[in-house]
Structures are given as structure tokens and as C-alpha cells.
Amino acid sequence: MNAPARPSLPRGLYVLCDDTVRPELPLREKAAGLLAGGARVVQLRMKRTPLREALAAAREVVAACRRAGAVCLVNDRVDLALLSGAHGVHVGDEDLPAEEARALLGPEALVGVTVRGLEDAKAARAAGADYVGLGPVFGTTTKQVNAPVLGLGGFAAVVRTSPLPVVGIGGVKLENIAELAATGAHGGAVASDVLLAEDLAERVRRLSAAFDRGAQGASLVGGDV
Numbered sequence: 001m002n003a004p005a006r007p008s009l010p011r012g013l014y015v016l017c018d019d020t021v022r023p024e025l026p027l028r029e030k031a032a033g034l035l036a037g038g039a040r041v042v043q044l045r046m047k048r049t050p051l052r053e054a055l056a057a058a059r060e061v062v063a064a065c066r067r068a069g070a071v072c073l074v075n076d077r078v079d080l081a082l083l084s085g086a087h088g089v090h091v092g093d094e095d096l097p098a099e100e101a102r103a104l105l106g107p108e109a110l111v112g113v114t115v116r117g118l119e120d121a122k123a124a125r126a127a128g129a130d131y132v133g134l135g136p137v138f139g140t141t142t143k144q145v146n147a148p149v150l151g152l153g154g155f156a157a158v159v160r161t162s163p164l165p166v167v168g169i170g171g172v173k174l175e176n177i178a179e180l181a182a183t184g185a186h187g188g189a190v191a192s193d194v195l196l197a198e199d200l201a202e203r204v205r206r207l208s209a210a211f212d213r214g215a216q217g218a219s220l221v222g223g224d225v
């Protein structure tokens with residue numbers, strides 16, 4: 001029997017289409033700018049949008065991502081991910097557990113889990129997650145996180161031994177994303193640096209290029225070429 005066709009999470013820039021950063025700009029316009037810049041992974045993070053509006057926004061953003069060939073993950077809400085036809089969900093400590101998200105979404109969905117260290121990453125793998133979001137890597141004002149800032153060294157130590165691909169989050173910006181990528185991170189998740197830019201598409205292009213440059217450096221150090 002054929003295995004289910006779960007998409008793999010593209011490596012590189014991972015953008016948050018977030019309603020708390022620059023709230024006056026509608027989510028669909030944020031998504032349009034991000035996708036115009038070639039974003040390949042978009043997480044729809046809605047913390048202040050009323051539920052029915054959130055469902056409508058999710059349907060619109062997921063459809064736009066699918067037209068652009070990008071992966072769209074819904075933050076927190078498995079119900080919205082299901083109803084909007086998203087590729088998957090990202091869950092943390094205050095959301096449904098990864099096992100339950102997987103049970104509801106099925107084997108074809110991508111499930112990402114927030115972790116703070118290696119033990120959490122092992123647990124996420126056992127729970128059926130596809131990747132982990134590890135942070136905060138740097139200081140951030142976008143979310144008050146109840147965990148210490150890892151710094152690049154602490155982040156890299158987890159990346160080296162994580163059983164799942166690691167996406168770094170928290171204070172990731174144009175000035176540090178190449179260094180983050182050079183640790184071997186699978187992705188760099190960015191909210192404010194991209195959403196506060198005047199030209200979202202151009203910022204996506206620059207962030208993606210910087211991540212890819214850093215990742216290339218990592219593979220040269222590793223002796224891949």
C-alpha cells in the first residue's frame with residue numbers, strides 16, 4: 001500500500017503571517033506580500049482575530065498559499081486548520097497536544113511543536129511531530145515567552161542532536177538569520193522583521209537569500225561538497 005503523501009517542510013525562511021504585529025494591515029494583504037516575495041512556508045498566527053473572521057482569513061490565506069505552491073500551517077487551532085484545508089498546524093504548550101492534533105488531522109498533515117530543548121524535541125518526535133520550533137533564540141517583543149533566551153550557542157547544541165528538523169524562532173532578523181542557518185537549522189521563523197518592513201516581498205527575498213547563504217556555509221563546513 002502507498003504511504004500517505006505528507007508534504008515535507010521546505011528548508012529555509014519560515015514566515016509568520018501574524019495579526020499582532022502591524023495589526024492594521026489585513027492578514028490577506030500580509031499573505032499576498034509574503035507570497036509575492038516567494039515565501040514557501042507561511043504560518044498563520046491569529047491571536048486577536050475573532051473566531052469567525054479567523055476562519056474566513058484562514059480559508060483565504062490557505063487558498064493563496066496553495067495557488068503559490070507554499071505550505072500553510074495554522075498556529076494553535078486544529079479546527080481552523082481542518083476547516084481551511086491547511087497543510088498542517090503548529091502547537092505549543094497551551095494548545096492541543098501533538099498526538100491529538102495528529103489524530104484529528106491525519107497522517108497527511110504536517111504537525112509542528114514548540115520546544116525549549118533536546119528532551120522536548122525527543123518527546124515531540126515520539127508524539128508524531130514532523131518538526132520542532134525552538135526558541136526564543138534571541139530576544140523578542142512579539143511574544144512574552146516564559147523561557148530563557150537560548151542564544152546561538154544554546155540553539156546550535158539542540159540542532160546538532162535533535163531527532164527532528166529544527167526551526168529557530170524569536171528575534172530572528174535579517175542581521176542574524178544567516179548565522180542561525182549556519183548552525184544547521186532547518187528553518188528560521190520570522191514575524192516582526194518581515195511584517196514591519198515597508199516592502200514585505202523584498203524583505204522575504206532578502207531574508208531567504210541570507211538564510212540560504214548561511215545554510216550553504218554550514219554545508220561547506222560539514223564537508224558536503
Ligand SMILES: Cc1ncc(COP(=O)(O)OP(=O)(O)O)c(N)n1
Nearest residue numbers: 090091092093114133134167169189
Ligand atoms: C515555528 C514556531 N515555533 C514556535 C512557535 C510558538 O508556539 P507557541 O509556543 O504555541 O506560542 P504561540 O505562537 O501560540 O503564541 C510558533 N508559533 N511557531
Ligand SMILES: Cc1ncsc1CCOP(=O)(O)O
Nearest residue numbers: 140142143170171190191192
Ligand atoms: C511566537 C513566538 N514564540 C517564540 S518567539 C515568538 C515570536 C517571534 O516573533 P519575532 O520574529 O517578531 O521575534
Ligand SMILES: [Mg+2]
Nearest residue numbers: 076091092095
Ligand atoms: Mg500556540
